Amino acid sequence: MRYRQLGNTDMKVSELSFGTWAIGGAWGKTDDQESLRALDRAMDEGVNFFDTADVYGDGHSEELLAKATKGKEDKIHIATKFCRAGDIHDPETYSMESVSNYCENSLKRLNRKQIDLFQIHCPPFEILKDGQVFEVLDRLKKQGKIRYYGVSVETVEEGLLCLEQPNVSTLQIIFNIFRQKALDSLLPKAKDQGVGILARVPLASGLLTGKFNTNSTFESDDHRQFNRNGEAFNVGETFAGLPFEKGVELSKELEWISQERGNMTRAALKWILEHDAISCVIPGFKNVKQVEDNLKALEVKDFSKEEMDRIVAFYQEEVHAFIRGGY
Numbered sequence: 001m002r003y004r005q006l007g008n009t010d011m012k013v014s015e016l017s018f019g020t021w022a023i024g025g026a027w028g029k030t031d032d033q034e035s036l037r038a039l040d041r042a043m044d045e046g047v048n049f050f051d052t053a054d055v056y057g058d059g060h061s062e063e064l065l066a067k068a069t070k071g072k073e074d075k076i077h078i079a080t081k082f083c084r085a086g087d088i089h090d091p092e093t094y095s096m097e098s099v100s101n102y103c104e105n106s107l108k109r110l111n112r113k114q115i116d117l118f119q120i121h122c123p124p125f126e127i128l129k130d131g132q133v134f135e136v137l138d139r140l141k142k143q144g145k146i147r148y149y150g151v152s153v154e155t156v157e158e159g160l161l162c163l164e165q166p167n168v169s170t171l172q173i174i175f176n177i178f179r180q181k182a183l184d185s186l187l188p189k190a191k192d193q194g195v196g197i198l199a200r201v202p203l204a205s206g207l208l209t210g211k212f213n214t215n216s217t218f219e220s221d222d223h224r225q226f227n228r229n230g231e232a233f234n235v236g237e238t239f240a241g242l243p244f245e246k247g248v249e250l251s252k253e254l255e256w257i258s259q260e261r262g263n264m265t266r267a268a269l270k271w272i273l274e275h276d277a278i279s280c281v282i283p284g285f286k287n288v289k290q291v292e293d294n295l296k297a298l299e300v301k302d303f304s305k306e307e308m309d310r311i312v313a314f315y316q317e318e319v320h321a322f323i324r325g326g327y
Contacts, residue, residue, distance in 0.1 A: 001046030002298070006279045007169045007196025009148045011077055011116065013049035013280050015273055016298055018042055018291070019200060022284035023064060024056025029219065030286055032064065038291045039068035043076065045295050051172070051198060051282045053081035053121055054106050062109035073112055079170075079198070080106045081121035081152055089124055094133035103145050118146040119172060122154050122234065125161070134165050141167070150196070154234050154326045159186045163193055170196040170279070177254065177271055178204050178240040178247070180315045181327055187277040196279035199272050203265060203283055204240040207247040210255060210264035214245050235325035246322050253318070257311070261300040269297035271311065 003012040023035040039050075050069075052061045062080060069076040082102035086093040106115060118140070120133060127133060128151070137149040150170030151162045159182070162168050171190060175182055176199070190197055203209055205224055218225040227238045239247045257267040272281045283294045303311070 003048070004279050005196070006049075006077075006117075007150075007190075008194040009117075009169050009196065011049075011148075013077060014047045015278075015280050016269065016295060017047055017049035017051065017280045017282050018294075019282040019284045020050055020052040020061040020065060021056050022286050024052070024059075024061030034287050035064055036068055038285050038288045039064065041288050042285075042291050042295070043068070043072070045291075047295075048075060049077045049079070049280060051079045051200070053084070053119075054102060054109075055081075055084045055121070059105070059109045062106055066109060066111040070111070077116040078110060078112070079117035079119060079150070080110065080115060081119040082106065083123055084121045088122075088127070091127070091130065091132070094120075094123070094127060094136060096136050096139060099133070099136045099140065100145075103140055107145070114144060115146045117148050117150055117170060119150045119152050119170070122152050125155075125158055128158055128161050131165070134167065138167055150198075152198075152200070154236060156181050156184075156186045156327070160189065163189055163195060168195060170198060172198040172200055174201045174236055174240060175199040175272060175278070176202045176204050176240060177208060177257075177268055177311055177315065178242060178250070178319050179236075179323070179327070180312065181320075183275075183312075187275065191277040197277055199278050199281040201237060201240055202272050202281045203268055204242070204247065204251075205238050207239055207242070207244075207251045208254070208264055208268040210251055210258070212244075212248050212251070214248050216248075230325055236323070236327060241323040241325045241327065242319070243322065243324070250319055250322075253314070257303075257307070262296060263293070265293055266297040266300050269294060270300050271303060271308075273297070274303055274308065 004015045006013045148169040152172035153159045258264045261267040285291045
């Protein structure tokens with residue numbers, strides 16, 4: 001395992017870490033015992049950072065992380081998020097009282113005294129522009145409830161706005177072969193300012209595994225079914241904003257990246273890690289096998305400059321025009 005500096009924090013995090021949305025809920029059936037085995041496997045391989053949120057299974061993923069990391073609290077870093085359990089458009093959701101409650105509830109579920117990284121969970125642009133929530137987070141930091149804070153954003157514009165805040169340590173963005181817009185301005189500026197970048201939805205909800213076809217189906221409680229067109233939240237969180245059938249078609253055109261890299265999953269994760277502005281990539285998982293497969297991305301061969309250029313051209317010419325939602 002290799003570790004990268006997480007922005008201007010004092011944390012070095014495993015460059016391939018994991019998100020826990022899938023084991024919390026909204027990705028179909030899960031098995032808690034298998035989830036715990038998968039978390040243990042990841043930690044055994046040197047993973048020291050996990051991303052979660054209070055709304056992942058209504059706090060269930062936080063509780064699973066508490067069990068998995070018991071006795072390892074000083075070695076395993078956890079990032080969680082807040083605000084989407086309330087009305088994200090109501091300024092009161094971001095008041096000192098509300099954010100303190102979110103923080104305390106997460107601390108209780110995580111069974112920790114301090115949160116390593118507390119992130120605002122995809123708030124509206126107007127909330128970020130108002131800026132009062134950052135003052136609240138500064139107060140929580142002074143109280144010792146949180147070590148650092150960051151923002152999970154939907155768009156490049158939101159990310160650039162957050163970079164104007166001096167104490168934002170990280171940005172979490174949707175970044176993958178199908179979502180490259182951040183390369184132009186956001187990643188270079190974040191790197192220059194020492195702000196860490198967490199790359200989420202790295203496999204475009206599974207499209208970049210190459211395992212789907214246009215007849216693939218999903219369970220009713222899987223966001224790939226109920227949010228396919230943005231019915232529940234930003235459509236970009238599901239299939240990176242691509243219409244499913246188009247995403248399957250585009251993924252077939254990318255099969256060449258798996259050559260000498262085992263499979264598309266490993267290749268797609270490796271492509272993200274080729275960018276030095278990225279602090280870590282955080283794929284999801286539901287079982288030990290997926291954890292092991294994702295970790296093998298660390299062993300595959302680098303992309304050549306010609307291959308990197310080909311992927312950028314592919315995005316610009318064939319993908320970008322089909323992405324829906326705030327970007």
